[in-house]
Amino acid sequence: MLSRLLLVLASAVVMVSSQYSATINPDSVSLSLRQTWCFNQKHSCPLICLQLNGSTGASVNDCDPNTLAYSCICNNGITPNASEYSETMAYYICTEAGNQCVSNCAQGDSSCQSDCRVDHPCGAQHPIRVNVTTTSSAVAAASATASNTNTANPLGTNAATGGAVRMSSDLGHVYGLCLLVGAFIAGFAVLL
Structure with missing residues (x-):
């Protein structure tokens, strides 16, 4: 005690x-x-x-x-x-x-x-990330790859919004791929 x-x-x-x-x-x-x-x-x-x-x-x-x-x-x-x-x-x-x-x-x-x-900041100045999952690491790696392959700003927006536009553009590609795969599966189901 x-x-x-x-x-x-x-x-x-x-x-x-x-x-x-x-x-x-x-x-x-x-x-x-x-x-x-x-x-x-x-x-x-x-x-x-x-x-x-x-x-x-x-x-x-x-x-x-x-x-x-x-x-x-x-x-x-x-x-x-x-x-x-x-x-x-x-x-x-x-x-x-x-x-x-x-x-x-x-x-x-x-x-x-x-x-x-x-002079007197509050909160974490250099936070340590804990409980990071593999999924978030994979997303970060995919984002880094996407950023490295798409360095030009396709819509000509400023740098402050370029990241958001690029992310939306990348999500559009994923959405399109999902639609394409869904259409392929639906077409295959009709043939059976």
């Missing part, structure tokens, strides 16, 4: 020291909004833990809407970096701190407002 308590305390220290943590006065946000944040935090914690190797859920999952204090420790002893995920208390606090910073800027001071967002 003592070793588990020490593990929890050590995880909490690592979590606090390893991430930028914005702070806000809890009373600056309505209690109903803080309750929603805690609700989302408590529902996100087990889902985040499932993405970590060797974890099947959360062993500690607490949130206090009055103080905005929260704890998420997976059953494998790992404390995930909650600031890297949306719908977590760390994300909500960071976002609200940014909103309050912008509100404190002088009217029309866009450089101050920009600094509030750029």
